[in-house]
Amino acid sequence: MSMLAATPELTFTELRDALTMTDGNLTTHIKALQQEGYVSVAKSYQNNRPLTTCSLTTAGRKAFAEYINLLEQIVRQNKPE
């Protein structure tokens, strides 16, 4: 999510390589996020080869921003004075 939040879109291969995940593992994660409406997947062709690109939806971006806010709140609360 944080990778997708920082860029307009990423290909499946870019995500897989950056996260050092297997194809099957990443597919499962993306499917789960897609079902929640957080990630959209577009399939196209590049040089006659299939290209899968993922991007955050508006709902996904909003949810992720809220999640970051929550994490920051937790970090602030646990910060020693």
Added chain:
Amino acid sequence: MKTDWAEENLQTIRTLMERSAVYRRALAPIMLLSGMLGVAAAIAGLLVQLNSFPEFLALWFSTATLATVGAFLIARRQALKDKEVFWSPPTRRVAQSLLPPFLAGLFFGVFPAFMHAPPEAALLVALVWILFYGCALHAAGFFMPRGIRVFGWLFIASGCVLFCAFMADLPQGDGTGYYLMGFFFGVLHLAYGAYLYLTERKYPVA
């Protein structure tokens, strides 16, 4: 130590997210609007023959004001549409980076007018504006796609080359200032805007 590490990581994620928001914020329509206004102003200046320096200045300051207001409205509209904060820290930083070169450009335009500069000064002021605009784009480029920095360098390099060329032989009263402004602030913006439109993908909402 651990909380500092977490805080830093969260700050990095937040910065990257906000940078991405600025990137998505209507750069192509802003470029196209600026380009159209630039071309229209250059054509108007040449057709109506606004040859004196104050007329040249008034036309381009009005055009710059229109372009700035238009860019502001386009960016605000997209921020509202995407339910994002418009005046976010990165947007503020972009505005802050643009401000010094823009103010310097304003000074180099207004000062010669007070000194009753001849019409030929328009060409030199156009070159100075091209240089400062290039610097402004480059400075603002931190929160924009890499292409905007390259675009800034194009203005800086072209401004320097043209400055040297015109120092050797300064054209006299033939509307070169308008051609330069029309090309750099009109045609180049239109071309970059069209390039962004053609290369940016439209994202389906799941």
